[in-house]
Amino acid sequence: DAGVIQSPRHEVTEMGQEVTLRCKPISGHDYLFWYRQTMMRGLELLIYFNNNVPIDDSGMPEDRFSAKMPNASFSTLKIQPSEPRDSAVYFCASSYGEPNSPLHFGNGTRLTVT
Amino acid sequence: GNSVTQMEGPVTLSEEAFLTINCTYTATGYPSLFWYVQYPGEGLQLLLKATKADDKGSNKGFEATYRKETTSFHLEKGSVQVSDSAVYFCALSDLYSGGGADGLTFGKGTHLIIQP
Numbered sequence: 001d002a003g004v005i006q007s008p009r010h011e012v013t014e015m016g017q018e019v020t021l022r023c024k025p026i027s028g029h030d031y032l033f034w035y036r037q038t039m040m041r042g043l044e045l046l047i048y049f050n051n052n053v054p055i056d057d058s059g060m061p062e063d064r065f066s067a068k069m070p071n072a073s074f075s076t077l078k079i080q081p082s083e084p085r086d087s088a089v090y091f092c093a094s095s096y097g098e099p100n101s102p103l104h105f106g107n108g109t110r111l112t113v114t
Numbered sequence: 115g116n117s118v119t120q121m122e123g124p125v126t127l128s129e130e131a132f133l134t135i136n137c138t139y140t141a142t143g144y145p146s147l148f149w150y151v152q153y154p155g156e157g158l159q160l161l162l163k164a165t166k167a168d169d170k171g172s173n174k175g176f177e178a179t180y181r182k183e184t185t186s187f188h189l190e191k192g193s194v195q196v197s198d199s200a201v202y203f204c205a206l207s208d209l210y211s212g213g214g215a216d217g218l219t220f221g222k223g224t225h226l227i228i229q230p
Contacts, residue, residue: 004157033218042222043158043203091157100146100165100207105157 002026004106006092012112018080021109023092024073033103034067034077035091043091049075082113116141120204120221127194128229135189135224137178137204145208147171147180147187152201152223161189161202199228 005024013019025032033048047057052069060067064083069075079086089110093103120137127133139147146165150158162171167182176191187204204221 043220045218048218093157102148102160102163103150103158105150105159107155107157 006106021077025094029094033093118221123225133191145206148205150203
């Protein structure tokens with residue numbers, strides 16, 4: 001199994017630009033999670049999906065952030081417009097079967113907004 | 115709400131030393147508890163888990179016991195190696211109790227450095 005695949009690994013963009021982060025979960029997994037990691041706040045859950053349906057997006061910081069899961073094998077996290085304070089490592093994770101199952105993380109996308 | 119508190123790092127030990135990383139939690143329901151490990155440049159990997167009180171999770175020489183009475187899940191290893199150097203995260207999952215962003219909560223991580 002290839003594991004959770006995220007792209008790009010690194011993204012550098014200017015303030016105000018749109019950023020799209022991509023995630024391919026492990027085949028057969030029915031839960032998908034987006035996290036943000038920073039030194040100051042640690043790991044923050046942004047949103048999670050079950051069977052492609054968003055279950056809880058209360059962690060999404062503001063309307064500039066949006067996430068979609070058009071099918072079971074693909075999800076995007078979009079930031080529009082981006083701001084320097086969005087700089088962080090964004091992780092996608094997936095799991096199978098029940099909400100409390102262990103998560104399988106991708107290697108993350110390091111976003112730098114200048 | 116739910117929360118996880120773990121000891122701040124970095125924790126620096128010599129090879130073959132005994133390791134304890136403390137973790138305590140607050141939860142409104144009956145969570146599952148996890149330890150994850152993150153190596154540089156990678157995502158988190160599950161190290162071990164426990165799903166109910168008095169369960170002991172173990173893997174790669176690491177152990178942690180789910181203590182409901184003290185709301186703790188401390189990570190231990192009897193003899194650490196240089197290759198154990200990483201960041202360790204304690205986490206709880208309680209998505210059955212209404213979900214929400216804090217239904218799946220991580221501690222801030224403890225950076226462990228093992229010196230030869």
